[in-house]
Amino acid sequence: MKKYLFAAASVATLAFSVSLAQAAEPLQFQKVMKELGKNMQTVADGISREDWELVAKTAPLIAQHPQPSAEEKQRIISFMGMQMPKFKSFDMQTHEAAHELEHAAHGKNGQSVIDAFHKVQSSCLSCHQAFRAPFVKHFYGKSGE
Helix, strand or coil: CHHHHHHHHHHHHHHHHHHHHHHHCCCHHHHHHHHHHHHHHHHHHHHHCCCHHHHHHHHHHHHCCCCCCHHHHHHHHHHHHHHHHHHHHHHHHHHHHHHHHHHHHHCCCHHHHHHHHHHHHHHHHHHHHHHHHHHHHHHHCCCCC
16 A cells, blocks of 8 residues: 555656646747747837838748747647637737738838837737736746736
């Protein structure tokens, strides 16, 4: 009986250790978000200097950002549950606005570029306001504020 208790305790300890390691290990999604942030800063810099070529080159990096692994996507989908369509909707809005941004930059139309960038920023902000805090709390055990 002691062997079974020891084995059960060992399995429980291992499972707990793995879940702690997963919680502490940054998701690939975090890297994606950081890269998107850098690309958004590059676009803002390009707009401020009217460097339409830089904006046009960077916008597709926002529109077609990398995706996390299938395993990580499944973890995110499980967490999001019924909110997943809303989450995907924000991603699609960002994708479409970034394509608008690219086309406006190719046309060298400063006002259209600014309008499209505003759409990108707004979709990002809406998603962050809806999901960042609970996402960070769930995956990292801390406040996302």
